[in-house]
Amino acid sequence: MIALIQRVLSAEVEVEQECVGAIGPGLLALVAVQPDDGEAQARRMLERLLGYRVFADDAGRMNRSLTDTGGGLLLVSQFTLAADTRSGMRPSFTSAASPDHARHWFDRLLELARAAHPGVETGRFGAHMVIRLVNDGPVTFRLDTG
Numbered sequence: 001m002i003a004l005i006q007r008v009l010s011a012e013v014e015v016e017q018e019c020v021g022a023i024g025p026g027l028l029a030l031v032a033v034q035p036d037d038g039e040a041q042a043r044r045m046l047e048r049l050l051g052y053r054v055f056a057d058d059a060g061r062m063n064r065s066l067t068d069t070g071g072g073l074l075l076v077s078q079f080t081l082a083a084d085t086r087s088g089m090r091p092s093f094t095s096a097a098s099p100d101h102a103r104h105w106f107d108r109l110l111e112l113a114r115a116a117h118p119g120v121e122t123g124r125f126g127a128h129m130v131i132r133l134v135n136d137g138p139v140t141f142r143l144d145t146g
Contacts, residue, residue, distance in 0.1 A: 001045040001109070002032040002081045002146075007054050007139035011074045013123040014130040021121030023072025027054070028133050031109065032081035033102040034095060034146075041145040042109045048143045049073065050117055062139075072119040076131060077106045099126065 005027050012022035029049055034041075055064035055071070066073060079102060083091035096102070103125050113120045123129045 001034065001037050001041045001105070001144070003045060003049065003143045004030045004078075004081055005049065005052065005054070005141050005143060006133060007136045008074075009134040009136045011072075011131065011133035013074065013076055013121075014132070015124045015127045020124055021074055021076075023074045023119060023121050025069070025136070026071030026073055026119065027066055028074045028076070028131070030076050030078040030081060031106060032079050033077075033097040033105045034082055035097045035101065037097060037101075037105050037145070039108070042105055042112060044145045045109055045143065046112045046116060048145070049113070052141070052143065054139050054141065067117065070118070072121065073113060073117060074121045074123075075106075075110055075113060076123040076129065077102065077125045 008028050010024050011028040012019050050067045051065045053063050053065050055069045057063040079096045082096035083093055084095050085091050110122055
């Protein structure tokens with residue numbers, strides 16, 4: 001699993017002009033599932049999403065996690081993160097999971113997240129989504145369970 005996380009002041013996802021998920025301060029996580037991903041990768045990704053220290057402590061250093069702050073988590077499926085962009089002028093998606101596999105493991109990640117943390121929101125798998133965010137910092141990291 002791959003996640004591109006962004007520390008946000010707010011974020012929302014819209015499908016067909018309807019807001020389907022929104023958070024205040026917290027993390028927006030764009031998530032790609034790869035063909036070999038399963039339970040271990042879903043659990044490891046959740047551990048990283050909740051525990052990765054990207055929020056400021058009292059001294060202004062990135063020492064606090066989403067669990068520490070109680071912030072929101074907006075999970076959005078984005079298969080394009082798994083693209084191979086090393087050559088040519090068009091991405092290859094051979095390293096992305098099939099839609100059925102990706103949906104299953106993205107939904108499992110979402111289920112685990114909702115059981116472990118309050119304030120978890122999501123987009124709509126496979127839909128054309130419009131995402132609005134106010135990036136805080138900016139702070140953006142790529143997490144990988146590989």
